[in-house]
Every structure is written in C-alpha cells, then in structure tokens.
Amino acid sequence: MDNLIKILQSRNIHPSYQRLKILEILEKNKDHMNVNMIFEELLKEIPTISKTTVYSTLSTFAAKGLVHCLTITPEEMKYDYRAKPHHHFLCTRCGAIIDIDVQCPYADTMEIDGHSIEDIQGYFKGTCRECLTHNKTQTLK
Ligand SMILES: [Zn+2]
Ligand SMILES: [Zn+2]
Numbered sequence: 346m347d348n349l350i351k352i353l354q355s356r357n358i359h360p361s362y363q364r365l366k367i368l369e370i371l372e373k374n375k376d377h378m379n380v381n382m383i384f385e386e387l388l389k390e391i392p393t394i395s396k397t398t399v400y401s402t403l404s405t406f407a408a409k410g411l412v413h414c415l416t417i418t419p420e421e422m423k424y425d426y427r428a429k430p431h432h433h434f435l436c437t438r439c440g441a442i443i444d445i446d447v448q449c450p451y452a453d454t455m456e457i458d459g460h461s462i463e464d465i466q467g468y469f470k471g472t473c474r475e476c477l478t479h480n481k482t483q484t485l486k
Contacts, residue, residue, distance in 0.1 A: 356409040366390055367402050371412065371426035377433075377442045379421045410463070417442060417468045430465040436473035443473060 349368050353360040370386045371378070384399045403424055406412040415423040417435045423442065430452055432445040447465055455462040472480075 377423040379423050432467035434469040438476040441473050
C-alpha cells in the first residue's frame with residue numbers, strides 16, 4: 346500500500362482509501378479494463394462503492410496522467426495503466442487488445458516540431474496471432 350500511496354502523491358492525488366483500491370486493481374491486472382470490470386472487482390472489497398465514484402476516480406487518474414483512456418473500441422472506454430507510451434492492436438475477431446511497444450523517435454524526446462507531446466497512441470486493427478493459428482488448424486482438418 347505504501348508504494349501505491351507514493352504513486353498517487355507523486356501525481357498530486359490525495360490517496361483516499363477508494364483511490365488506493367482502484368489503483369491496486371489497475372496495478373494487479375495491468376490490463377485494459379473497462380469501468381464495469383473495475384467496478385465489479387471493487388465491489389468485492391467495498392460493497393458500498395458507487396459506479397459514479399469509480400468514474401470520477403478514473404477521470405481524475407486520467408487527468409493526472411496516471412491512466413490512459415483507450416478509445417480503440419468506440420463502444421466502450423478502456424483504461425490502461427502502464428507508464429510507458431505504447432500502441433495498441435485490436436483483434437477484430439476475438440476483441441483482444443494487445444500492447445505494442447512504440448518504436449518511434451518522438452517517444453524518446455516527447456517532442457515533435459517544437460510541440461510537446463503528452464501522450465502517444467497508435468491503433469492497429471486486424472487478426473491476432475491466436476486467431477490466425479486457430480483458423481489455420483481449422484482449415485487443415
Ligand atoms: Zn484474436
Ligand atoms: Zn496498453
């Protein structure tokens with residue numbers, strides 16, 4: 346918990362119990378979770394929490410740059426907790442969202458033509474490796 350308190354304080358976020366719990370879930374899962382997934386995890390520990398609280402906490406986190414909002418799936422916002430900027434690949438068959446490391450010069454300098462970059466997100470869409478392999482074995486049979 347101490348570590349989580351430090352993370353929040355370093356971003357000037359007051360470390361309330363609820364915020365710490367939400368951060369703990371994000372850190373444990375390190376995945377791309379939507380509000381419902383986070384809310385349901387949270388209910389196990391704080392049965393009185395409301396979804397509004399989860400929403401407002403996440404937007405505070407996003408505003409302070411602690412989480413990134415992913416809009417690769419326009420029908421639902423996903424939250425990403427990983428400090429380093431990275432791109433995302435969406436499988437249009439199974440819906441998997443896969444992290445792709447950024448290998449562009451701007452990611453190192455966070456600057457482009459004199460403009461300061463705060464966030465870098467590239468979206469790629471296609472068929473993931475698992476779906477491709479699965480498809481191949483099916484055609485062989
Ligand atoms: Zn897939
Ligand atoms: Zn990601």
